[in-house]
Amino acid sequence: xxxxxxxxxxxxxxGLETHCKSSYKVExxxxxxxxxxxxxxxxxNFLLKKVLxxxxxxxxxxxxxxxxxxxxxx
Numbered sequence: 317x318x319x320x321x322x323x324x325x326x327x328x329x330x331g332l333e334t335h336c337k338s339s340y341k342v343e344x345x346x347x348x349x350x351x352x353x354x355x356x357x358x359x360x361n362f363l364l365k366k367v368l369x370x371x372x373x374x375x376x377x378x379x380x381x382x383x384x385x386x387x388x389x390x
Contacts, residue, residue, distance in 0.1 A: 317341075318367045320360065322348045343367060 317340040321327045324347075332340045343363040345352035353360045 318371065319343065320345065320352070320363050320367065322352045324349050341367070341370070
C-alpha cells in the first residue's frame with residue numbers, strides 16, 4: 317500500500333503495521349491541509365511519480381519472481 321499524506325493529519329502507522337500484512341510506504345507533503353495536490357502541486361506530483369515508479373519496479377520484480385517459479389522464460 318502506498319500513501320501520500322499531509323503532515324497536518326498524520327498517518328497512523330501503528331494501524332498500518334497491524335493491518336497491512338505485506339507492506340506499506342508513506343510519503344508526506346509538509347505544511348498542507350486537506351488538499352496537498354492543490355496546495356503544493358509540484359511536491360505532490362514529485363511524490364506521486366516516485367510512488368508510480370516504485371510500483372512499476374515492484375510489479376516487474378514480482379513478474380520475474382513468479383515467472384522463475386513457474387519456469388517461464390521472461
